Amino acid sequence: MNKEKLNYKIIERTSGTFQGTLQTACLEIYGEKELLNQFIYSWLGVIQYIGQSPFRKFHKRKNWFIEISEVSELKEINILETEIKYQAVRSQGPGGQKVNKVNTAVRATHLPTNTSVFVMDSRSQFQNKKTARDRLIEKIKLKNYENLKSQIQEKWNHQTDIQRGNPIRVFTHKY
Known part of the structure; x- marks a missing residue:
């Protein structure tokens, strides 16, 4: 071989x-x-x-x-843009009238896994949408890795068998 x-x-x-x-x-x-x-x-x-x-x-x-x-x-994680639902909402916290009047924050939800992130880093809705997508992908990858780690831990727990x-x-x- x-x-x-x-x-x-x-x-x-x-x-x-x-x-x-x-x-x-x-x-x-x-x-x-x-x-x-x-x-x-x-x-x-x-x-x-x-x-x-x-x-x-x-x-x-x-x-x-x-x-x-x-x-x-x-x-391998392949997330299609059609699987993500974006929702524009008002930002939270301090910021005066701008925060209360404009929907710049974005909530992105991956529909198959029901995983979501909320982003209000920027005043730009477009920039927040892009950041939300990146964070959502990272969060799903982390969940996938944690799932693998739990499988490894399960194997380790049965080592005496x-x-x-x-x-x-x-x-x-x-x-």
């Missing part, structure tokens, strides 16, 4: 108790779809490491288990 055509990005990682160790890591692996699926599915499951831990030299345990699992991919009896790969350290 030609792994040079695959790339990765570290999304999140948690350091272990000993220097140079990891407790958990979440990677995004990307590349040609067929090669990517072949690589990922060859590693999904439980991996067994047999050997004395270099970090816990006097520990009796010789079998260490690691689970490699997949979370759903972070979806590792099936230790049937590893897909075994690595042995010789003394």
